[in-house]
Amino acid sequence: MPFQPITPEKLSHAVIRQIEQLILRGVLRPGERLPPERDLAERLNVSRPSLRDAIASLQGSGLLTARAGAGVYVAEVLGGAFSPALVALFARHDDAVFDYLSFRRDMEGLAAARAAKMASDTDLAVIQAVFDKMETTHTKRNAEEEAQLDVQFHMAIIEASHNVVMLHMMRSMYDLLREGVFYNRQVIFSQRTSRMVLLDQHRAINAALQARDEAEARAAVEAHLDYVRSCLMDQQKAERNEDVARLRLAHERKG
Template structure:
């Protein structure tokens, strides 16, 4: 990942290399940098120069150091909105429609760009993620499926090779991971949804591999249309279940308690103790 600093071995050159790795999405928030003794060898600079570069990156908010725990890429995305606004949105689920509309537009753009620009490495990564999705479906691993869903769309953003689009998508999926707009588990729990979602991801992948930008955009829009429809149906089902449960509780409370049915022995006449009877 890191390369030797040639010619001018200065802290600025190290800073520029690390910033480029972060900006291009190669280093992600939470990624740990190699230990200092390894990193000085990889970039071929002295320890004082490396330490100066890391200090600069920390001052810029790009890296964070944990005492005794190493140096990590900072959480550059954070919350897209202020906490009060996020809480406000969470109290008004109608915002989900705007969220899905935004995702439809931006994911279509990303898929089209990925079809045009994806490298062999990008295509290999996307294919591997879809294979892992299929394995998670077979083992009924919902948690892994949800994680891979986000990973797949992030990888498409990376394959689009547009740095602004990449970080916009990461911010978008941060909201998805927090469950502000909707629960992935509710979506995956909808009958047939996981199978359908896998097929849609495969369709997007196939269009990207075929370098079909128009087809990739259409497949991405169809995917979000399905998500919108499945979530609406899941919400209706949930509302119906809630009403039915309330109705059942109310009805049962007004019904008499069923009597215990008599057994065959209960129906047999009692034997007389008189031998002459």
């Protein structure tokens, strides 16, 4: 007969499953510190020895890491598929930059459509809260803070899409996303484009998500990233024109 005896599950196995789910779903993030052992054992309602067994197992599988005197953390390996050298290499080559923007357009458009359909009310409240911060920061004219919130806004949409493969894939690209947002804003601002344009684009994305309009959410994200791409192309053209103008000026001075 195909039946097997049922045995009680060890508490440590239940702890492992819960922590794995929190990591898988993106609730526990790379680099995040777990609560102290006593507090975590109380929250999970398990003994400290059971908790230690679970932590040791998760460390063995590479999901958690211990730092001497600092505690236990979610492993950074979950969020860093691209080395700093590769990020810098991408940034130096135009074809890679535009491929990256094209990839973001496709993936984030899909994520926005999924979020409009799949997000919980709490997910949408998170996105709204981030956008509210963007509006407040806009009045301060703090470019660095604006860029950080820009990244946070886009990641909140990806999290709200509730696709764990997409979530971790985009988290692994976090450095590319962060560097891309900073660079994109620098280029756009250098062209004297109104900062309000970017805020309005994010407002349109947020409004479509809050209305749970899948098509409009996707279209708003795609329009935003098309705009970024267009600004980058215009900047490249302006730089080439400036190079030619400098050559002409040098030639005239020699003459």
